[in-house]
Amino acid sequence: GESVGLHLPTLSVQEGDNSIINCAYSNSASDYFIWYKQESGKGPQFIIDIRSNMDKRQGQRVTVLLNKTVKHLSLQIAATQPGDSAVYFCAEEVNEKLTFGTGTRLTIIP
Amino acid sequence: DAGITQSPRHKVTETGTPVTLRCHQTENHRYMYWYRQDPGHGLRLIHYSYGVKDTDKGEVSDGYSVSRSKTEDFLLTLESATSSQTSVYFCAISEGTNNEQFFGPGTRLTVL
Numbered sequence: 001g002e003s004v005g006l007h008l009p010t011l012s013v014q015e016g017d018n019s020i021i022n023c024a025y026s027n028s029a030s031d032y033f034i035w036y037k038q039e040s041g042k043g044p045q046f047i048i049d050i051r052s053n054m055d056k057r058q059g060q061r062v063t064v065l066l067n068k069t070v071k072h073l074s075l076q077i078a079a080t081q082p083g084d085s086a087v088y089f090c091a092e093e094v095n096e097k098l099t100f101g102t103g104t105r106l107t108i109i110p
Numbered sequence: 111d112a113g114i115t116q117s118p119r120h121k122v123t124e125t126g127t128p129v130t131l132r133c134h135q136t137e138n139h140r141y142m143y144w145y146r147q148d149p150g151h152g153l154r155l156i157h158y159s160y161g162v163k164d165t166d167k168g169e170v171s172d173g174y175s176v177s178r179s180k181t182e183d184f185l186l187t188l189e190s191a192t193s194s195q196t197s198v199y200f201c202a203i204s205e206g207t208n209n210e211q212f213f214g215p216g217t218r219l220t221v222l
Contacts, residue, residue: 032208043200043213044153051208089152096141096160096207097168100153 012107019080021104023073023090030092035064035075037086038103044089047075082108113137114214116201122220129188131217133201135181141204142184143168143211144176146197153200159184160206191221 013019025033031052036044050057050064050073057064063076073090087103113136123129133142143158145168155168157176165176173195175187188195198218202211 034210036213041216043216046210046212049210091153093207097155097158098153098211099155099169102150102152 009102010105010107012109013080014109015082016079019075019077019084019106021075021077021088021090021106023075023101025071025073025090025092027092027094027099028071030094032093033064033066033073034091034093034098035062035073036089036091036100037084038089039086047088077106080106080108082110084108114201114203114212116199116214116217118217119215120218122222123191124222125192126190129191129219129221131186131199131201131219133184133186133214135184135203137203137212138181139203139205139212140181141206141211142178143202143204144174144184144186145200145202146170146195147200147216148197156186156199191219193221195219196221 034049035047037047038044048059048062048064050066055066061078065074077084085108087105089100089103091098091100115134117132141160144156145153147153154170156170156174157168159165159178162178177185198216200216201214204211
């Protein structure tokens with residue numbers, strides 16, 4: 001089956017700077033995408049989602065961009081804080097099922 | 111954790127023994143899912159349910175069975191545990207397609 005991938009397994013960012021986490025997907029039938037945050041020892045936590053009829057969606061300090069032409073998804077976190085340190089997963093939905101990428105570990109440098 | 115509990119949270123068992131993990135929700139969501147999470151693989155779907163007594167297989171269903179006799183409970187059974195089933199298991203719930211899934215706290219299972 002098709003899978004979701006991430007360009008970088010780790011990302012270190014200075015506190016206060018903006019972070020961008022990228023995700024590539026290959027299934028053109030995917031119509032719904034989600035970003036999750038997972039802290040050590042906890043379950044994934046929903047951050048933001050976007051449907052395929054949109055190319056941008058904003059939340060509190062987070063923005064998701066969807067480029068269907070190149071099958072690319074990104075998560076932007078503004079003014080990163082120590083609490084943003086975690087593993088971030090993108091997921092795509094096809095036929096009621098989510099397929100997850102392996103994740104990017106974001107480390108915030110004080 | 112959006113009204114989702116998993117039990118037990120930790121379990122150590124021996125190869126060949128049966129194991130049942132329970133997921134309980136208080137949100138009355140129609141869909142429930144079982145995933146396993148392993149290093150290098152991310153989250154992989156084992157089985158899911160789209161209603162009481164309605165279940166379907168996921169990507170890695172071999173060696174696992176599920177049951178859903180009521181809306182709030184979704185059970186995952188390993189009939190005869192193997193060391194390859196050592197993993198962290200997550201339950202998730204959802205209102206359906208194009209809706210976010212909410213995850214439980216996870217169960218760490220070790221099969222010796």
